[in-house]
Amino acid sequence: MPAFTAPLRTLMGPGPSDVSPRVLAALAQPTIGHLDPEFIRLMDETKVLLQYAFQTKNQMTFPVSAPGSAGMECALVNLLEPGDKAVVCVNGVFGGRMRDIVGRIGGTAIVVEDTWGTPVDPQKVEDALKQNPSAKVLAWVQAETSTGAESDSATLAKLGHAHGCLLVTDTVTALGGTPLKVDEWGLDAVYSGTQKCLSCVPGLSPVTFSERALDAVKKRKTPCVSWFLDISLLMGYWSGENRRAYHHTAPINANYALHEALTILREEGLENSWARHRKHHLALRAGVEALGLSFVVAEAHRLPQLNSISIPAGVDEAAVRKTLLNEHGIEIGAGLGSMAGKIWRIGVMGHSARQENILKVVGALETVLRAMGQKLDAGAATAAVRKAYGS
Numbered sequence: 001m002p003a004f005t006a007p008l009r010t011l012m013g014p015g016p017s018d019v020s021p022r023v024l025a026a027l028a029q030p031t032i033g034h035l036d037p038e039f040i041r042l043m044d045e046t047k048v049l050l051q052y053a054f055q056t057k058n059q060m061t062f063p064v065s066a067p068g069s070a071g072m073e074c075a076l077v078n079l080l081e082p083g084d085k086a087v088v089c090v091n092g093v094f095g096g097r098m099r100d101i102v103g104r105i106g107g108t109a110i111v112v113e114d115t116w117g118t119p120v121d122p123q124k125v126e127d128a129l130k131q132n133p134s135a136k137v138l139a140w141v142q143a144e145t146s147t148g149a150e151s152d153s154a155t156l157a158k159l160g161h162a163h164g165c166l167l168v169t170d171t172v173t174a175l176g177g178t179p180l181k182v183d184e185w186g187l188d189a190v191y192s193g194t195q196k197c198l199s200c201v202p203g204l205s206p207v208t209f210s211e212r213a214l215d216a217v218k219k220r221k222t223p224c225v226s227w228f229l230d231i232s233l234l235m236g237y238w239s240g241e242n243r244r245a246y247h248h249t250a251p252i253n254a255n256y257a258l259h260e261a262l263t264i265l266r267e268e269g270l271e272n273s274w275a276r277h278r279k280h281h282l283a284l285r286a287g288v289e290a291l292g293l294s295f296v297v298a299e300a301h302r303l304p305q306l307n308s309i310s311i312p313a314g315v316d317e318a319a320v321r322k323t324l325l326n327e328h329g330i331e332i333g334a335g336l337g338s339m340a341g342k343i344w345r346i347g348v349m350g351h352s353a354r355q356e357n358i359l360k361v362v363g364a365l366e367t368v369l370r371a372m373g374q375k376l377d378a379g380a381a382t383a384a385v386r387k388a389y390g391s
């Protein structure tokens, strides 16, 4: 069997995003031991870099050695015990995943449902919190990648605090792409992913736990249902002044990559990164609208990094994605769940949020849609993108 050679792609879907050459180079360095003092130094630096990315002073800030879904599970299994109640906001796939995890822990999920493509409605959350004064946790997804809608974490956090809840926030797609202020908003257990706006390889889940969350963990009556994700065991590995006890073997090279991706974010600056995502989103929007396509999410709640676009009548959406991939080397995303077959999801994340990528995806979409018989003026969409860039 020949060696596997990965094709070159332009990743403009819901993640992974394009990984920068600097991150790939970091990944390819020699593997060292996970208790090597140099690796421990890398772990310490990664913690500081993550504190910056999350805007927190939380000591318990580190990457879980598994993808974003493991970060989600880590937050919930540590804060909830069987019999506990959690108010879970569901306005897309990932809110639904949180609800399922609460159920598997043996907790009760009080579900606040909102239509896919809209943000979580704070009024409904307040009503649910009033009706369930014993709820221990309020959980929501800031950036719903399945729809492209952003929920207002600052407002939801205020409501959760007013009702004495611990706050669990999914920031997998939010981190690095859109404002996120863990300490200012008082979030308690926050998890993210590496392959969205950080543009790192998939497989790690940065998390951060507040002192309030760690106090709640100490007061548990039952042990955490997961051994691997038990924060009280992980604490000995990721903190504890160079007294790192063996817990598991961290994915060494993936951690090199994360350190480099976070260094790139710090060099650019968070505010600049948020502004860059917005700038390229606006250019994409100009192109999408020139193609006669419309956004699923109302402008005020649109995530710059995840653009859900309605599929025009008479277009075979899967054939478009296939042609984009096979002939143009571009990946865009399909709809998930109730939005399957109805939308495309174009990611503008991290290293993919660049002018050349926006021009490429809009130009290719124009070519493919025209070839499929859509009445579009050749070059009009890319001209609209150039105009949005002022060039």
Ligand SMILES: *Cc1c(COP(=O)(O)O)cnc(C)c1O
Pocket: 015, 067, 068, 069, 070, 072, 094, 141, 143, 144, 145, 146, 170, 171, 172, 173, 193, 202, 203
């Ligand atoms: C991608 C994603 C996840 C899951 O991350 P994986 O790394 O795929 O496990 C969770 N929540 C949101 C909002 C996501 O976009």
